[in-house]
Amino acid sequence: MTTRYTSGPAADLDGIQSVIDIAQQATVPAAMEPGKVYAVRTAGGGTQTIDLTGPEHTGTPARKHGTTTVRDAASFAAYFSKHSDADTEVYADADQLTVTAVLDAHTADEPRWSGHRLRLALRRTETWQQWLENDGRLLGQEQFAEFLEDHLPDLLDPSAATMLEIAQSIQAATKVDFQSGTRLATGERQFKYVENTTAKAGQRGDLTIPETFVVGLVPFEGSEGYRLTARLRYRITDQQLRIGYKLERPGDTLRTAFADVVTAIGADIAQPVMNGSPA
Incomplete structure (x- = not known):
């Protein structure tokens, strides 16, 4: 006959585990504080890490990030003033006609994310684009006259009134045979x-038009106006x-206008405006 028995130490361990299980069941849950990382003992005796540092727990992003695009220097200055610091870097790219601020750029001693950026992307005005669209093109008389009439506010010298008379003269001379210029x-x-x-x-006549005239155009939205000379082609x-x-x-006028925008930005901020683009 075989007699079974339980050793003393094993019986003691079973009793201790029972006490632990009862104690865990009786433990009152405690609230965890957002913004911290906790290590929690699981029922199976392991450890679980609970990370409450994410924005879904704290209610705020861990850092500023993203690129904001503005269209004029005044908007650039307003956003820059709100978010920049002493280590913010500013770059002007004359080829792309953009100004970019890395608001959280690296400091001299420590790296930073460089993920919060402000970008000025200048937009050409509709009037500038219309004048450039017809630049160098030869138009029919009526088409050219209508273009002048539609853009009288842009005409500086001769005056808009004089150019209107010229446009009307061009329109009046459509049913003629031109001999020479x-x-x-x-x-x-x-x-x-x-x-x-x-x-x-058979009646003869003549049409006289200035060989050059001056227009005043605003290249970018929110920028200053500039004088350009236009030479007659026929x-x-x-x-x-x-x-x-x-x-x-x-093209020179466009670059001058961009340089003036960069100068205006530089006058409003303490940081230097560097020539180029950020990494």
């Missing part, structure tokens, strides 16, 4: 023509006049 001593261009309508057939083909203009170095 001559540059006058006054710097104007004179076009000679012969009427081809039945009532005026071609007489099959006795028909096609006419247009060529702006003098509009």
Whole structure:
């Protein structure tokens, strides 16, 4: 006959575990504080880490991040003033026509995230784009005259009133055969023509247009205006006049306008504006 028995130490261990289980069951749950990391003993005797440092627990992001895009220098200055610090870096890219601020840039001694950025992306005005769209193109008489009439506020010299008269003269001379174009001593261009309508057939006349005129254009939304000289272009083909203009170095004007925007930004902030783009 075999007699079974339990050793003393094993029986003691079973009793201790029972006490532990009862104690754990009787433990009152305690609230955990957001923003901290806890190590919790599990029922199976292991350890579980509970991380309450995330924004879903604290209610606030761990850091500022993202890129905000603005369209003028005033908006750039307003956002920059709110979020920048002494280590913020600012870069101006003349090729891209952008100004970028790395608001949380590295300090001299410690790295930072460099993930919170402000970007000024200048937007060309509709009027600037319209003048550039027709730059160097030869248009029909009516089309050219209508373009001048639609842009009278941009015309500085000769005056808008004078250019309106010229536009009307161009429109009135559509049913004629143009013979030649001559540059006058006054710097104007004179076009000679012969009427081809039945009532005026054979009658001769001329159309005089300034060889150059000055326009005032605002390149970017929120920027200053600039004067540009436009030179008259024309071609007489099959006795028909096609006419247009060529702006003098509009690219230089655009770069000057951008440089002026950068200068205005630099005057409003303590940090230097560096030439280039951030990493």
